[in-house]
Amino acid sequence: MIYTLTLNPSVDYIVGLEEVKLGNLNRTNAEAKFPGGKGINVSRVLLSMGVNSVATGFVGGFTGAYVKECLNREGVKTSFIEVEEDTRINIKLRAKEETEINAQGPNISAENLQDLKREISQLGSNDILVLAGSIPARMPENIYEELVTICNEAGAEFVVDAEGSILKKIIGYQPFLIKPNHHELGQFFGREIHTCEEAAHYGRKLQEMGAKNVIVSLADKGAVLITGQAAFAANVPKGEMKSSVGAGDSMVAAFLGKYTSGTSIDEAFRYSVAAGSATAFSIGLGSRETAEDLLQQIHVTRIK
Numbered sequence: 375m376i377y378t379l380t381l382n383p384s385v386d387y388i389v390g391l392e393e394v395k396l397g398n399l400n401r402t403n404a405e406a407k408f409p410g411g412k413g414i415n416v417s418r419v420l421l422s423m424g425v426n427s428v429a430t431g432f433v434g435g436f437t438g439a440y441v442k443e444c445l446n447r448e449g450v451k452t453s454f455i456e457v458e459e460d461t462r463i464n465i466k467l468r469a470k471e472e473t474e475i476n477a478q479g480p481n482i483s484a485e486n487l488q489d490l491k492r493e494i495s496q497l498g499s500n501d502i503l504v505l506a507g508s509i510p511a512r513m514p515e516n517i518y519e520e521l522v523t524i525c526n527e528a529g530a531e532f533v534v535d536a537e538g539s540i541l542k543k544i545i546g547y548q549p550f551l552i553k554p555n556h557h558e559l560g561q562f563f564g565r566e567i568h569t570c571e572e573a574a575h576y577g578r579k580l581q582e583m584g585a586k587n588v589i590v591s592l593a594d595k596g597a598v599l600i601t602g603q604a605a606f607a608a609n610v611p612k613g614e615m616k617s618s619v620g621a622g623d624s625m626v627a628a629f630l631g632k633y634t635s636g637t638s639i640d641e642a643f644r645y646s647v648a649a650g651s652a653t654a655f656s657i658g659l660g661s662r663e664t665a666e667d668l669l670q671q672i673h674v675t676r677i678k
């Protein structure tokens with residue numbers, strides 16, 4: 375079974391404006407809200423592909439109830455731990471540029487944390503845990519290391535989709551997959567990365583440091599996959615960019631969903647790019663139909 379862990383879920387409030395005028399009253403011309411958080415997005419995309427998963431993490435208050443209710447209504451299985459404070463609301467401004475304001479998240483008590491660790495220690499060798507997104511502000515900073523250690527002890531594979539500073543801490547624990555974007559990869563190595571060739575070079579270093587598979591996304595410039603045996607590059611399809619929120623999560627979901635269903639690794643990668651772009655071309659997560667329509671435009675080439 376695939377489990378997704380979102381330590382810091384959110385209600386994503388997406389608002390459209392012509393222009394953001396700082397220091398003024400701004401009125402929106404469109405708005406939408408979704409259950410958010412990286413692991414939750416992974417579970418929702420998996421479901422759209424017909425792949426079951428269990429979404430776990432901490433939810434609380436009216437916003438937490440909203441997140442849980444939306445997921446349950448869609449059919450995503452959940453096993454959340456209830457916390458006292460409200461799940462955060464993240465604001466995504468869609469004007470000429472995208473601007474995101476992500477909140478810190480609720481307090482997580484020592485008891486909440488113990489419950490989570492107990493849940494993860496129950497995983498087994500047929501399970502994969504996707505740990506994704508930020509750590510709520512008042513949680514221990516080494517929480518990802520603690521959780522992936524429990525995963526390793528339980529014999530479960532794990533995937534991490536989080537900022538470069540978190541990747542640095544967990545890379546040696548041999549994640550099955552990590553998916554930095556080119557900025558995060560650049561932060562990791564203290565340099566700028568602009569091309570698929572550079573991404574493949576530095577992605578290979580992450581694979582040598584412990585990651586079994588590395589996908590580096592470069593937004594509209596393409597993506598690369600580095601495995602123990604080979605490296606592949608893909609172009610991205612053309613389309614109207616609507617909101618990139620969740621595009622990276624869609625890639626993780628589609629790669630895992632396809633690969634664990636027996637699809638070859640390069641084809642799973644091609645599908646992952648299609649799912650990423652389907653989301654980039656949608657408000658909210660892209661549908662399976664949109665991803666499948668885009669597939670034909672995507673070509674994967676072996677580069678090593």
Ligand SMILES: Nc1ncnc2c1ncn2[C@@H]1O[C@H](COP(=O)(O)OP(=O)(O)OP(=O)(O)O)[C@@H](O)[C@H]1O
Pocket residue numbers: 554555556591592593594596597610611612613615618619620621622623625646647648649650651654
């Ligand atoms: N302008 C674009 N045109 C086509 N596809 C895009 C575009 N921007 C993003 N994508 C798709 O989304 C994927 C992920 O984009 P990106 O590299 O920005 O990752 P990310 O920063 O992790 O995403 P997120 O915005 O979810 O954090 C890309 O590999 C691509 O498939």
Ligand SMILES: O=P(O)(O)OC[C@@]1(O)O[C@H](CO)[C@@H](O)[C@@H]1O
Pocket residue numbers: 382384386409410411412415464474476506507508509619620621622623
């Ligand atoms: O603050 P974090 O946890 O880093 O990111 C949270 C978030 O921006 O990530 C998702 C998109 O990837 C959104 O649904 C959500 O609002």
